[in-house]
Amino acid sequence: SMMFGKVKTCNSAAADTRPAECNLVLLGGMGCGKSALAVKFLTKRFISEYDPYLEDIYSSVETVDQQSVTVRVMDTCDQEGPVNSERYLSWASAFLVVYSVDSMQSFAGCQPYLQTLALHNKTPIILLGNKLDMDRYRQVTRSEGEGLASLFHATFFELSACQDFLSVQHVFYEAVRRVRGV
Ligand code: GDP
Numbered sequence: 001s002m003m004f005g006k007v008k009t010c011n012s013a014a015a016d017t018r019p020a021e022c023n024l025v026l027l028g029g030m031g032c033g034k035s036a037l038a039v040k041f042l043t044k045r046f047i048s049e050y051d052p053y054l055e056d057i058y059s060s061v062e063t064v065d066q067q068s069v070t071v072r073v074m075d076t077c078d079q080e081g082p083v084n085s086e087r088y089l090s091w092a093s094a095f096l097v098v099y100s101v102d103s104m105q106s107f108a109g110c111q112p113y114l115q116t117l118a119l120h121n122k123t124p125i126i127l128l129g130n131k132l133d134m135d136r137y138r139q140v141t142r143s144e145g146e147g148l149a150s151l152f153h154a155t156f157f158e159l160s161a162c163q164d165f166l167s168v169q170h171v172f173y174e175a176v177r178r179v180r181g182v
């Protein structure tokens with residue numbers, strides 16, 4: 001049976017073993033743009049005023065690398081850093097930790113989430129510096145973002161919820177790929 005297993009992984013049927021479901025959770029301080037990113041990914045639209053206290057799970061069937069996958073996105077809103085983290089720690093298959101590049105406070109605020117994930121050995125982690133369109137008011141350099149990401153073995157991106165849809169979609173699709181182990 002070992003041999004059959006080996007043959008199967010060399011065969012295109014190996015693709016069928018990829019998870020058809022992917023649960024993504026958005027974590028980070030208030031105001032960094034978690035809801036804006038979730039809404040952009042799911043609707044291609046930027047909603048500038050979104051209920052800051054709304055926490056919900058959205059679902060969308062996506063095609064990532066020719067493979068269909070049900071992507072669920074949990075948009076969280078913690079008012080005081082990571083509390084009740086049990087609700088997403090075992091639910092999520094990948095963790096998107098967000099700060100905004102124009103806010104050093106948000107950069108500090110995302111770190112307790114990274115520590116909580118590290119404490120529970122949770123991976124994969126994607127660290128996102130949002131509001132890249134606010135580059136003029138940047139408080140967090142790209143290399144500070146990269147440094148934090150490498151400390152927690154996270155994949156790092158800077159992006160903007162209010163700019164092009166494809167770069168937002170790319171980040172969510174990369175999360176799916178990380179879950180698939182690609
Ligand atoms: P959340 O608390 O993390 O869910 O943050 P929201 O998604 O509610 O966004 C907080 C504020 O930042 C809102 O006024 C959004 O319009 C704004 N915002 C979110 N993403 C961006 C972005 O990429 N660029 C800019 N300029 N503003 C953004």
Ligand code: MG
Pocket residue numbers: 034035036050051052053054075076077
């Ligand atoms: Mg929100």
